[in-house]
Amino acid sequence: MQLLHRRTDGSAARPSLFEALHSRNYRLWASGQIVSLIGTWMQRIAQDWLVLELSGGNGLAVGIVMALQFGPTLVLSVWGGVLADRYDKRRLLMGTQAAAAVFGLVLGLLDVGGVVALWHVYVLALLLGCSSAIDAPVRQSFTIEMVGPARLPNAIGLNSMTFNLARIVGPAIAGVGITLVGTGWVFLVNAASFAAVFGALVAMRPAELFTVERAPRRKGQVREGFRYVAGRPDLCVLLATVFVVSTFGISFPLSLSVIARNTFDKGADAYGFLSTVLAVGTLIGATLAARRRGTPGIRLFVLSAAVFGIFETLAGLMPAFWAVAIMLIPAGAVQLTFSTIAMNILQASVPSDMRGRVMGIYMLCFLGGTPLGSPLLGWVADVVDPRAPLVLGGIVSLIAGLGAALVVRRTHVDDVAMPDVGVDEPRTV
Template sequence: MFRALKARNYRLWASGQIVSLIGTWMQRVAQDWLVLTLSGGSALAVGIVMALQFGPTLFLSVWGGVLADRYDKRRILIATQTAMAVTSLLLAALDIGGVVTLWQVYLIAFAAGCASAIDAPVRQSFTIEMVGRSLLSNAIALNSMTFNLARIIGPAISGVLIVVIGTGWVFALNFVSFGCVLAAMLAMNQDELHPSAHAARARGQIRAGFRYVWGRADLRDLLATVFVVSTFGLNFPISLAVLARNTFDRDADAYGLLSTTLAVGTLAGATLAARRSGPVQMKLFIVAATVFGVFEIAVGLMPSFLLVAIVLVPTGAAVLTFTTSAMNILQMSVKADMRGRVMGIYMLCFLGGTPLGSPLLGWLADVTSPRAPLVVGGAISLAAGVSSGVYLLLNRTRPRSVSNGEAISEPAKGKYGEGSG
């Protein structure tokens, strides 16, 4: 289950990431709570800060993918992680100093979002360089386990620390946590990496990436479904914060608890994914999207805080299966020299809809009910999963991976979207 940890560079990466990601999740909870406090409990304000934080994905993630294909990914990651650490330090200084305002949080969230938009596709495509193709699937699953273990620990700690020491010191702790992942990258043995051949600098490389994706029906289907589900379904930073504060009249620790129970489910899903062997099929991705929609609707309809927390566990497992299967299909079935750009387009679809969905769902929660984003988002996700399945039936071709990682189409025989390895 932990095969990828045989690679020393990946062990360094995973150990640094777990500490850094705990800090990141602590900051996410603290930032949402700070915005709610500064805005008088406005869900729309939380939606706006999310839009500003993830909005740069719309115009920077694909450029991040181009950089990943052209240059040394490790050096790019050191720069982006450093930039995000600086934004955490600035927010901590303003908050601890008692001078923080809502517009300052918006501005810092936007700056951090710019660094993150470049970081994400580079980080995703760097995984294969640490472990090689044979261990990639296991490494992706372990990345998800690390992410979701941090997602359990971070919000739980943050909810308590916000009450005890305040949001500012939580931001300061996140700044310190970045040192761990930076130290890990600096300690890597570059001779043990498996670098992909860098794409030559040329005009039209972004257009070439989009043409490559558009030319494959399986990638069009997958990325369209990711966009819809992520834009409208994965709205938990808004919905859980507002649900805890405005529906159940709870404090920040309750919001942290709900985030933690969701993460328990995603960690369970990641554990199952790490044990899975063989290629991931497109039908698993479609089933996960559909099941997630059903569970998210159920979360929105639960009458008590306890029942919401309980149903969030299987919801988290469905989320993790959805995202991990998408990542496996993409990374295992695309050309090596296109991987960075395809991952950039994936991050564009995964996060690029947030500037649209977050303010809209925040406004919906303000004018109707805090439960509305969950119910509406779940219904849209359910429809997206069903639509993806219909599209699958109407376009019965699947990619067959060849030795250089490029997929070509052939008639399907019950499977779709597989990659070799």
């Protein structure tokens, strides 16, 4: 049953914006995440800028490093979901976070030492991608174990708020840091930031986690996950839309770095500023999502995809730097609405012993198209115009949203019955 505060007249009120923070384990997780994610966003900005410097401003090179970083998702994300369904997610996350810290440390040392080459960035991006592909489905499916099903929508919203607070602070710090001390020290700061989330995982009380049914070890579990999704028309529509929009529309690291450098002839601080402005929009969307009661429907999901496409297209058509920045705010808010609704529908409607694999398939759709879309969009930026990736991505996202809306209307997939998610109370309260 949805946990609600009661008004004095006995009627139900909206859940608290910070309802999920009533869980000690989740408080630890959120605290560690904000520090670690600031470092992650600093590294993303520094990595893109380092690639542009090493390649002489080549947009294709940025697309290649993004493809290498997200390419492992095509192979490993679903297997990460299998691990999440079988094993202790907290311990799995300790391993993936430690690996990511090591890769950031190596890149930072190479850069500070003055010996970094483009191929070093490519290799370390690939290794980081392998770690992230396993980490993502484990991390996403771990949320419900920290807060339970009643607080899950609020926790997903707070996760997005944490992510986007870091997305505001991280790029801003990175832009200044790159200008003052160079990209290498930014990578080293990111490596150190993983200590916060690792410490939070160690400090959690396993007995206070909500128990979930684990999948037994047997053959064919990956195929079983895909068969489950194929049998849910609502999930098929959702995941197909996520794949198209994410592949072509959510390409801001590439698009904004190229626009800042090649269109407006500005430096890393301008790229950091655009990324921060986009994050302001996504934070607004995350705040609204955290206050939303219950699980939103698929109709709102497809509408958000179409509206996101409109705002992204407008951002790409803006003639001035400040106009692009302003248009990124609504684009970011609707993008966050789009991804948060998808996450809510998936986590709230999938059985516990299948959740990891379904989240793995979701990450495959959300990030797996990047190896295809990023090099293509980078090439378009070099050959056509640096603004072209935003315009093309916006148009494709609009078409995807309208197409999904048509399918929903004709097939009534939003009427599909939701199964029992199968989450029990914590082992001790």
